[in-house]
Amino acid sequence: MGAFLLDSNKWLLYIAAFVLSMLLCISAIPRIIYISKKKKIFDVPDSDRKFHTEIIPNLGGIAIFLGFSVVASLFVNPSDFPKWNYIIAALLILFITGIKDDLINVNPYKKFIAQIAASAIIAGLADFRLDNLYGLLGVYELPYWASLLITIVGCTFISNAFNLLDGVDGLAGTIAVICSLFLGIAFAFNNSYSPAIISFTLMGSIFGFLRFNYSPARIFMGDSGSLVIGFIIALLSIILTDHIPVLQNNLLFHSPKAVLLVALSILFVPVFDTFRVFISRILKGKSPFSADRNHLHHYLLDLGFSHTQTVLILAFSSLIIILIAVLVQDLPVNICLLAIILSAFTLFSILYLLRRNRLGHDAHKFRSEN
Numbered sequence: 001m002g003a004f005l006l007d008s009n010k011w012l013l014y015i016a017a018f019v020l021s022m023l024l025c026i027s028a029i030p031r032i033i034y035i036s037k038k039k040k041i042f043d044v045p046d047s048d049r050k051f052h053t054e055i056i057p058n059l060g061g062i063a064i065f066l067g068f069s070v071v072a073s074l075f076v077n078p079s080d081f082p083k084w085n086y087i088i089a090a091l092l093i094l095f096i097t098g099i100k101d102d103l104i105n106v107n108p109y110k111k112f113i114a115q116i117a118a119s120a121i122i123a124g125l126a127d128f129r130l131d132n133l134y135g136l137l138g139v140y141e142l143p144y145w146a147s148l149l150i151t152i153v154g155c156t157f158i159s160n161a162f163n164l165l166d167g168v169d170g171l172a173g174t175i176a177v178i179c180s181l182f183l184g185i186a187f188a189f190n191n192s193y194s195p196a197i198i199s200f201t202l203m204g205s206i207f208g209f210l211r212f213n214y215s216p217a218r219i220f221m222g223d224s225g226s227l228v229i230g231f232i233i234a235l236l237s238i239i240l241t242d243h244i245p246v247l248q249n250n251l252l253f254h255s256p257k258a259v260l261l262v263a264l265s266i267l268f269v270p271v272f273d274t275f276r277v278f279i280s281r282i283l284k285g286k287s288p289f290s291a292d293r294n295h296l297h298h299y300l301l302d303l304g305f306s307h308t309q310t311v312l313i314l315a316f317s318s319l320i321i322i323l324i325a326v327l328v329q330d331l332p333v334n335i336c337l338l339a340i341i342l343s344a345f346t347l348f349s350i351l352y353l354l355r356r357n358r359l360g361h362d363a364h365k366f367r368s369e370n
Contacts, residue, residue: 025208061225098224162230265325
């Protein structure tokens with residue numbers, strides 16, 4: 001399966017990074033739960049959007065960040081990431097902002113400013129930018145200002161997307177595992193050691209967290225987890241798309257535009273859900289950061305699916321989107337993107353109609369009984 005797959009030493013390092021970050025996270029969470037209960041630091045079910053009925057600790061992001069930052073810093077090759085300090089600085093901004101929000105709540109616009117600042121550090125100082133769209137929407141190489149702007153907006157948006165996806169036990173973590181797994185495989189198949197290490201390390205930390213987060217959850221990741229996870233995945237997607245040359249014998253990608261396409265498909269479920277919800281809120285004259293019950297997981301829960309079933313359905317949908325992108329990657333890039341969007345809208349339309357019929361039936365039944 002290619003020369004790289006025979007390089008067992010690198011694969012052993014990937015496995016070691018995954019296992020160590022997972023074990024570090026698993027060992028930290030019981031202590032976080034204990035301290036949270038002792039100090040009465042909980043996520044209180046105080047609205048109809050929260051599905052849990054018990055008070056649950058929401059500082060799981062501490063364990064995720066600990067597992068990721070320690071193990072990644074130990075395994076990453078300094079020559080591959082000479083500006084690793086900027087990456088850690090950006091992650092710390094988001095982590096501290098998330099911790100503050102988990103403890104005392106932060107104004108959404110202040111969180112937004114923190115996300116923009118972290119994204120600006122990555123794009124401007126670390127110089128990780130999306131600088132070529134390979135013909136997507138007719139755009140190829142981007143001027144510096146456009147590259148900077150798109151990268152900042154993209155990282156901020158994806159970070160928010162994972163934050164908003166964290167509404168059902170295990171959902172954000174499962175989608176993040178899928179994203180980091182496919183990113184790790186993509187880097188590994190392209191012989192890109194350090195980005196692959198970061199991907200598998202992130203995957204290990206989230207995997208360890210999920211042991212305590214699947215329904216019924218014993219702990220939530222909180223904003224300290226979701227903001228950091230979304231940001232790392234956004235950064236890895238940019239590195240995959242524009243900073244890693246595609247090897248000629250790559251088994252997964254056939255061209256640079258195929259890399260962009262698959263990167264978009266990996267992010268598609270959280271991005272599609274967030275973009276749709278933001279547009280819906282703006283059209284209703286509301287703030288895009290206002291709360292409602294219009295996310296995909298709300299639709300599935302309203303149809304009577306359990307938390308676990310909701311997670312499995314959305315995870316399976318994510319895998320379908322990624323598979324479609326891989327299968328159609330040799331077609332013109334805009335046709336590929338159209339195929340992905342049509343697939344997503346088809347799945348959503350079915351879900352929308354099922355939910356509308358279910359709610360209409362329930363309302364009719366309620367009126368008949370009263």
